[in-house]
Amino acid sequence: MAGLVWAREDQAGAAPALIFFHANGFCVSTYRSLLKPVAAALNAPVAAFDLRGHGLTDLPDNPDHQDNWNRFAHDIADLIGQIAPEGAVLAGHSMGGTSALLASGLRPDLVKGLCLFDPVLAPTPFYVYAHMPWVFRLWRSQFPLARAAGRRRAVFPSRAAAIEAYRGRGAFKTWPEAMLADYCEDGLTDMPDGQVRLSCAPAFEAACFAGQRHNPIKALKALRVPGRLLRGARHSTTVGTLIPLLTRCGIAVETIAETSHFLPMERPDVCGQALIELVRSV
Template sequence: MNVVVRETPARRNLPLPEGAMSYLEWGYDDPGKTPLHFAHANGFNALTYQRILGALGDEFHVRAWDARGHGATTLPADPANHRNWYVYRDDLIAMAEDFVKATGQKIILAGHSMGGTASIMAAAARPDLVRGLVLADPVMIPSGARYIMMLSQRLGIGGNPLADGAERRRAVFADRKTIVDRYAGRGAFRTWPREFVEDYVEGGTRIREDGQVELLCAPAWEAANFRAQGHNITQAVRNLHVPFALLYAEHGSTCRARYPMLLKRRDPKAQVTQIRGATHFLPMEFPKLVIDEVRAFRDRLEREGR
């Protein structure tokens, strides 16, 4: 990996009626920079992606949230009442409204996995706030598969391996190094550079009063996100009226078969690219490619006068 962190981000809070949305900010020194918001994947946090976002801070005014139930954000997250990802759409709209107010410009929404899905839904609902989208393997499940998944869960038949695995995740460790050593090179982190694992652990844990370290995204909430598939991503795509760029994985992509072409119909000029050799964790595997895609998308918007 050849991406160097150039700038330490500022930690900010956006007060909301239910609590505070925490986010990191890079490149806020120049009001003329292009505003970009990045939304992370389920179970992760903003700092996980600092090798990408810090590198963009020279040219972009970057914000990256800790989504509800993740990182330093204090908004309520009740697994028992979590049915869909519309709450992330609405939270992201609140973030976008504040970002637009602060900069006086529409913003680019970027996101990985669940963060990409939330970005699509927010852009479809509020195109007045959004200049365009850069998506890294968003979760896009066809309606039929979603209904079968939800019915199976309701009837207690079958299972959800991702949710079941998340629920079994250990939440408390002796220290952060123990977590990094346990995760690096294994399971979902198998293809991650160690630096990304270290950033994930730093941004996604807290030190308790007893000196032990605890995950900030509770395993039950991470599991609930995997099961909460009541949102309609197909309808959001049909309502999408902003330009976008899409990167999706060759192996184990969550951007299911028909969606790249369904998206392409919404923006015939879009760059839609399957990344050879990539898994669902393509931002960690190909960080420079994601950086280059964000820059190329900004350049496209400027050429088109958007």
């Protein structure tokens, strides 16, 4: 797994206080302007890692086998066991947040807290249906997010051309210029002919949207550490009917006004402060 660490020079090699994971289709370089100030404020190392199939990580990423996010959770659990043997706060956006929650169920001894930004969380019946044997194949072809991801343009003449193509469009509509440029740093991979291609293949991104054969509700109910969840006021992937359950499980939920699913991009100040406060509290 490839990643980035923000720390003072004399903290090199120290275990991170916070480990962050990205949304589906993105990479950790996307969140640089969010996480670098958090490390400075905490005066402690902050790390973020590319999940398999994303960014610079080179773990196997066969889309035909990506029918759940448990693989991400096991990767995260193995990772924190190696780099933070005394534990750390886990955080993440969207799929990264859900995967961090799933990992907390695998290694509760190493997770000191959770800070989640619009994680993908739905009621239990959704996951029961997702486990039906035909659903993964059906959703890969019919689920709107999966279909759109599978049709993404994969190759651009340059990073500058990709930025120009993305600016003000689709999922990037509300992003600041700096975050868009940071996404294109590791979200695109250099090719021998000078062009760049998406680091997360469209077929793999589509499979991640369709592959919901995991059970974050079980992990949520087993949670025994402090948690915070910030959700977008528009198009949130944290279903509102789950807020009472989240609260009972010790997760403080806040809906951030005038934000969408991409609230880390839209309000990095609010998200950064939430990270700082949670790490300090534990």
